Amino acid sequence: MSVRFKWVYLAFILLTSLLVACQQGSSASFIGTDLTGTQFGKPLSLTDHTGKLRSMEDFKGKVVVLFFGYTHCPDVCPTTMSDLKQTMKLLGDKANDVQVLFVTVDPERDTQEVLAQFVPGFDPRFIGLRGTEAEVAANLSEYKVYAAKVSEPGKSGYTMDHSAGLYVFDKTGAPRIYLGYGEKPENIAHDLQLLL
Numbered sequence: 001m002s003v004r005f006k007w008v009y010l011a012f013i014l015l016t017s018l019l020v021a022c023q024q025g026s027s028a029s030f031i032g033t034d035l036t037g038t039q040f041g042k043p044l045s046l047t048d049h050t051g052k053l054r055s056m057e058d059f060k061g062k063v064v065v066l067f068f069g070y071t072h073c074p075d076v077c078p079t080t081m082s083d084l085k086q087t088m089k090l091l092g093d094k095a096n097d098v099q100v101l102f103v104t105v106d107p108e109r110d111t112q113e114v115l116a117q118f119v120p121g122f123d124p125r126f127i128g129l130r131g132t133e134a135e136v137a138a139n140l141s142e143y144k145v146y147a148a149k150v151s152e153p154g155k156s157g158y159t160m161d162h163s164a165g166l167y168v169f170d171k172t173g174a175p176r177i178y179l180g181y182g183e184k185p186e187n188i189a190h191d192l193q194l195l196l
Helices: 003-028 075-098 111-119 133-142 184-196
Strands: 043-049 053-055 064-067 097-104 129-132 147-151 159-161 166-169 177-178
Touching: 043 111, 043 133, 064 075, 064 184, 075 097, 075 184, 097 111, 097 133, 111 129, 177 184
Parallel strands: 064 097, 097 129
Antiparallel strands: 043 053, 043 129, 064 166, 147 159, 166 177
């Protein structure tokens, strides 16, 4: 084996090792599930709590945190929204480059007025989104979110069973992270900072 070949071989091994280490480091850096390269979530087109039609295109240049829930939710939704409020505080000035979107899974009860009271109550920068039942169903399907009305025997009301994770999109609108329900604000802030 010539000296020149040995140097080329050693350089190749070193370069390969560095590339593998970088790839492992980047995928391991998110606390949540890395969604980089997945294709979903494109058609979001719903009306916000001020009556304005919104799509993901409106938020290019910001990191978007998307959460599906409903205002009559007894625990999961207000807890998650409180965690997002705390996350924004942890981010400080960087929070202005984050857009939290709350999409209702209960358009029957979550009117524009109800969303306008509920969503910005956690943070005035947060936006509530709604649509017709068909529009909401289309978005639930696109984002692989489960939601179903559950009637309670002997009661006139109902609750909604639903998926409760957070979808995070980078500043170009590409899906990057999925964070499961109950993730601590510190961990959410950590992952968002990697995209800011």
